[in-house]
Amino acid sequence: MGLSDRNQKGFRRLLRSFVFATHGLKHVVKYEQNMQIHVGCSLLVIALAWWLQFPLMHWMILLLVIGGMFSLEIMNTAIERTVDLYTKEFHPLAKRAKDVAAAAVFVYGVFAVVIGLLLFGPPLLDLLL
Numbered sequence: 001m002g003l004s005d006r007n008q009k010g011f012r013r014l015l016r017s018f019v020f021a022t023h024g025l026k027h028v029v030k031y032e033q034n035m036q037i038h039v040g041c042s043l044l045v046i047a048l049a050w051w052l053q054f055p056l057m058h059w060m061i062l063l064l065v066i067g068g069m070f071s072l073e074i075m076n077t078a079i080e081r082t083v084d085l086y087t088k089e090f091h092p093l094a095k096r097a098k099d100v101a102a103a104a105v106f107v108y109g110v111f112a113v114v115i116g117l118l119l120f121g122p123p124l125l126d127l128l129l
């Protein structure tokens, strides 16, 4: 697609946006090890939630947390690629941008773990005790 096609409107443009988004998603899943770890962990916790027969509210919280994690990792990759486009040389600001983007994923990850413990802890303890 040329940049001039940006003026197009309607369903075809919407459809093309989805296609480009899937290209981005495929790229992140294929090349980012962290994303592969997120996908693996997500499948595990979804299976565990299924086995524990989570109530609807717990499912909604779990899926929101997983979706947020994926989205942040995708955005982190976008920032990494943009920085790499600007410079392949060592640059303190390039380091700052990448480190701060990684920090966003890290902070969300810490909170995701805490939410996971709150969601899974009580039913797992019930089973064990």
Ligand SMILES: Nc1ncnc2c1ncn2[C@@H]1O[C@H](COP(=O)(O)OP(=O)(O)OP(=O)(O)O)[C@@H](O)[C@H]1O
Residues within 6 Å of the ligand: 032, 034, 076, 080, 087, 088, 089, 090, 091, 092, 094, 095, 096, 098, 099, 102
């Ligand atoms: N051009 C650069 N200038 C200075 N430091 C950089 C540069 N590129 C990367 N770094 C440093 O190396 C770290 C890793 O950068 P890289 O692009 O390899 O990301 P990554 O290891 O793929 O990260 P992630 O594991 O989150 O995908 C950055 O967080 C930053 O500290």
